[in-house]
Amino acid sequence: MNPAPVRRGILATMTAATKRRFVRADGPDKVTGSGRYTADLTLTGMLAAKFRYAGIAHARITKIDVSAARAIPGVMAVLTNDDVPDVRFGPFVQDRTLFARDVVRFEGEVVAAVAATTAAIAQRAVDAIVVEFEPLPVITDLEAALAEDAPLVHTGWADYGAAGELVRNGNDASFSSIEKGDVDAGLAAADHVVTSRYVADGSHAVPIEPRAVVAQWEGNKVTIWSSTQVPFDARGGVCETLQLPANRVRIVVPHLGGGFGGKCGFHYEAHVAALARAAKRPVRLVFSRREEFVAPDRRREGMVIDITTGVRNDGTITARQAWIAIDNGAYTADSGFFPQLAAMHVSGPYRIPNLHVAAHLVYTNHQPSGSVRAPTAPQACWAVESHTDEVAAAVGMDPVEFRRLNAVDTGVEGPSGQTYGEIGVQQCIEEATKLVGYGRALPDDEAIGVAIGWWPSFAVPSGAYIKIDGDGSGQIITGAQECGTGSVMTLRQLAAEELGMEPEDFQLIYQDTSVAPYDMGATGSQTLFNNGRAVVAAAGQIAEQLKALAAEHLEASAADIVLADGHAHVAGTPGSTVSITELAAIAGGGELLIGHGSGTPPSAPPLAGSTCVGDVGMASFVAPQFSCHAVRIRLDRETGVVRVLEVGAAHDSGTIINETGALGQIQGGVMMGIGQALTEGTLYDDDSRQRNAALLEYKLQTSADAPVINTHFVQIATPDAGPRGAKGLAEAPNVATAAAISNALAKLLGGPVRRLPMTAERVWETATQSEVRS
Amino acid sequence: MNLTIATTLDDALAAVASGARPVAGGSDLVVGARQGKAPLPESVVAIDRIRSLGDIDESNDGVRIGALVTHARLEVDAGIVRTYPALADASALVGSPSTRNVGTLGGNVMNASPAMDTGAPLLVLAAEIELQSTKKSRRIPIGELWTAPGRTSARPDELCVAVHLPTQPARSSSAYLRLEYRRAMEIAVVGAAASVTLDEDGGLASLSIALTAVAPTIVSVSGLDALIGRQVDAALLADVASRASEQSTPISDLRASERYRRHCVGVMASRAVDAAARRARGESIAVPVNRSLGIGAAS
C-alpha cells in the first residue's frame, strides 16, 4: 500500500510570527527564581493546614474525637464532616464527601483537617485526633469485585446522583460497550484466532511541584490560590460543597509546577477555604511528596485487558472481542468516561469489521483513579499493540507490514463506525520506522519495537478577551491554564498573527477565574485547540476595529486594509500606511480597542453501524490524533534490565503552531511513557496501602536514562479542528511508547511481558519461563 | 535539638562522649526525621569542620582515608581509582552528585545499611576502621563493625575517624557492581565487590567477594579457596555466580523478590570478578563499572 504523501502546504501559509523561535513569556520568571508558585505565597496571619487521613483502606468509623486536638495551643480550627455542608459531589457519580462520612474507603481519605499557627502544631493536633475504626473487607481484585455476591465498596450506590448516560451496577461504577457487525461470525471466518490477557498496574502523574492551596476570606468572598490545572473546575467544586455562588469564589493559579493530569479536578480547595473561614485567618496547605502519592483522586488506573482477534491468512483482521476492567478506586473522580475511552483504545486505530468491546469501571479500596495524561490509553495501547504483534506473528507477517495493512486511513471506517477525513496514521508509521532505521541489523541484545496510537481532540467552550491600550501594547486575558506545556504562552503568537503585531507586544493575564471567561483548563490537550480559537476570534474583533480606524485615517476602504509588521497598510498602495501604535492612540481617545471571543467548538463526527452502551461521547473522535513510536532497546538478558536507546516518534497532530513547545511535549511524553513501561508502578501491601509512595521507590527516569528522541510531525491542516488546522498534542506522545518498548522486548524474549510496568524482575521472569518452555 | 558545631577532634569526641550523635553532611539524619522514621536526636555534634578528618594519606602500609572524605572525592582520587577501584566504583554510584558531595565514607560505613554501596568494596579490600573516644583509639577489621541493619559494634562514645586500606599486591585489582533499575539515583537492589590477585600465568592467586543487600549486613562469600589457581574464564565465573547465589540470604521487599535477588547477586558477583580480573591484567575499565560495561554503558 502506498501511503498518501505528507501535505506540507500549510507551512507556506504560516506567517513569520508562527515560524520564529519561541521563547516563553514566563521563562525569565522561571530561570531567575522570581516566579511565584502557590507554596511560595505568604499572607499576614497565615496558618498551616494538615490533614488526618484514614490510614486504613476500608472501615467503618466508630468514633472521632477532636477535643484533644482543639485544646492544643495554637490550633485555630479542626474540621470533620460535621462542620461542613452535607453535600455529596462528583462530576460523574456523586459518591464523595469532603470529609469521610461513616465509612472510609481508601487509605488517603481525609477524615479531619487542622489549621494551626505552625505546621508542627498542626501535625501534633492531627496526631491527637482520636479516630476508631471497625474494619470492613478490603476489595482490590477487579474480577472478584464484579461478581454478583461481591462485597460492595458503596452499599448505597443506587441512591447516589449520577450522570444520566452512565450504566451502573454495584461495584461497576460505569459500564460501556461498543458493538459493530457480528463478532462470532467474524471470528468463525478467521484463519487464526489469538487471545491475550494483559494486566497493567496503576501509576502516578508525579508533577515535581507537590500541590498547595492558600485560602483567604474577605467578608463573604474567598480567594483561593491553588496549584490546579483546572481553576474553573476547582471553583465549581468549592461552590458545590460549600454552597457558595460562583461570583464569591475566586481561584487564582500562580505558576503551576507541572500537572500531567495529576492536578486536574477539584482537590482540597474547599477544605482549605473551610479551615480559613472557621479560623478567620488565611490558611495554607502544602503537600509532602508522600501525600501527593497517596491522597489525591488522580492515580493512573490499573487495568485488566482480555483481547481476542480473528485474522485471515492474508493478514486482514476479521473481528475483535475484548473485555476490560478498570480500577476506579474508592470514588469516581472524572473516571466516568474511562470505560468507553478504554474500549476505543483496545479497539485501536484499525479496520475492524466486527467488534464487541465491553469495559467496566470497578470500585475498589484503592486510591481513586483520575485523568492522568491520556487516561486509559498507554495501558490499553500497550495491551492492544503487544497483542497486535502476537497476531502478526500468528500469520507470519512483519508487524509493521501488518499495521500498514490494517490501520485506518483517510476515508476509511474505524472500529466504532467513524469515517475519517484526511489523517496521517500511515505516514506516521512510515516516518517513525524510518527515524530509527527499522529493519536494519542489530546486535543480538537489541531490538526495535513499533506501536501506533491515537487520541481525540476535545472540543469544548472557551473564551478570551484582548485589549490594546493607548500605547499600542496588548493584553490577552484568558481563562486558559498554563501547566508548563507552553500552550498558553503560544496564544501570543496567534494574537500577533491576527493583528500583524509581534508576540512580545502582548502580556498574558491568565488563570484567574474572576478576571477571564470560562476555560476547561490544562486538561484534555485542549488549550490551544479551544482557547486558540477564542483568542483568534477576540483578535479578529480588534482587527476589524483597527481596519476601520485605518480606513478612516488613510481614506481607503476597510476591506483593503492589511495588518502586518505593526502597521495597517492599504493593499496595492505602497506608502499608504499607519502604525498600530498610532491607531491605538486614536482609539484611546474614542472607542477603545477591546475584543472578546469564544467561537464555536467543532462538533462530533457521526458514527454508523455501531451500538454504544454507556455512551459518554467518546466513541466519536473529534480531530483524531495519530502517532507511531519506534523504539530501539537493549536488554541485559541475565538481569532483565532494559535500557531505551533511541525513540522515533511520528505524530499527526495537525498543524504545528509552536514547534519548540510541540517537541517538548513529545520528548516529555515519551520519557513519561518509558517510565511507565519499565519502572513506574504502584505497589500495595496486603492491606491495600501503597508501599512505594516516595521517589526513591517510585522511580522516574533520570537525565542519565534519557534516550535519543527524534520527532517527525505529519502536518495535515485539519478542518473542523483547532486554529490553523491544529489538533491537540499534549497527551498523544504518552500513548504508544510503552507499547513499542513491549514489542521490542517481545522480539528479544520470544514473547511479550504481560504485566505493566515491565520491571526488570518481570522481564527476567518472562525470560526464565520461555527458557523453560523451549 | 541541641547542636554543637565542633572544629576540633577533641571537641567532637567530648560531645560524643556526652551522648551527642555525630553528623557530617547530616542528610541521613535530616531525611530520616522528615520521613518520620526517627525523630531528630536530642543532641547532635556536627563534625564536618574538623579538617584533620578530611585527608587521604598514603603510606607504605596502604592508605588512611579520613572519615569525612566524601564520595565525590573518592570517585576521582587518583590513588583510590588506581589501587582500590572497587571503592571508587561504589562511591561513584552513591545517590546523586549532591549526595556524593555531602555524603562521607565515615557516615556511609557507620550507617550500617545492608544496602550501602561502599561496604562490599571495603570488605574485599580488607579495610580496618579506626574508632576513637576521649580515652582511646582502636582499629578493627571492618567485618567486625556491622552487627545488624543500622547497628555497629562501635561503643556509644566512639567516633569513626578513618578507614584504613592495606597495600595491594602486584597483579591485583578490584571492582564493584550493583543491580540498578535506572542509571542514576539508585539504591543497590543487590551488589557485589570482588578483589582479585592473579598469578604470573593469569590464574587466580587470591579472590575475595562481598555481597550487598542480600543479608542483614554486608557479607563475604566463603569457600573461594577452592577456586585458587583456576583461570578466570566462563566456567569460573559461573562457579562464582552459583556460590554467591547459594550463600545469599536475601529478603523479598518492594525492590525485588528473594528469588530474583538471589539470582542477580550471582550475576553481579561474576561480573565483579570478571571486571576485577580484567583490571588486574591491566585493562582500563573506567569508574564506575556500572556505567562502563554492559547495559549501563554510555552509548
Next chain:
Amino acid sequence: MTVSITLNVNGTDYPVTIDAGRNLVSVLRTEIGLTGTKEGCDDCECGACMVLIDGHPVNSCSYLAAQAADRAVLTVEGVMVGDELHPLQQALLDEGGVQCGFCTPGMIISATALLNHNASPTEEEVRIGLSGNLCRCTGYVKILAAVQRAVADAH
C-alpha cells in the same frame, strides 16, 4: 534549642535565629525570603531544593541550616550576572528547556556546580551531573541541549 547564626546567601549576610533542627531550605524560603529554591520531595530524590555551599551542590532539604553558617550559599536568585541572565539561564530559554519551571532552579544550580569544576563536560558527564534533578516535563532533551549550548557559547 535555637541558634543565632549568620548565613551568607548570594553574597549577602543574613543574621537569623532559628531552631537548630531546621533544614536549610525552610530557612532560605521563610526567614530569608528567597523562594526560588523549591521543595519537591521529602528525601533528597528530586533535586528541586539544590543550592551551592562553598561551590558544591547540596540538597538543602536535607541539610541543617546551622551547618551552613559562615559558608557561602548560592541559590538560583544569585546566579544572574549583574542585571544579565547567566549564560545557562539564557540557554535554557533559547533551547526551550523550561516548561513548568519547578525543577529549573535546581537544574541551574546543578549545572553551575558541574561547570564550575568541569568547563568542557562530555554529554555523558552532563547527564550524570544533572541526574539528581528530576524533571517530568521535558524528557531532559532540551535541558541537556541548553547546558551543552552554554558550554559551546563559553568556548
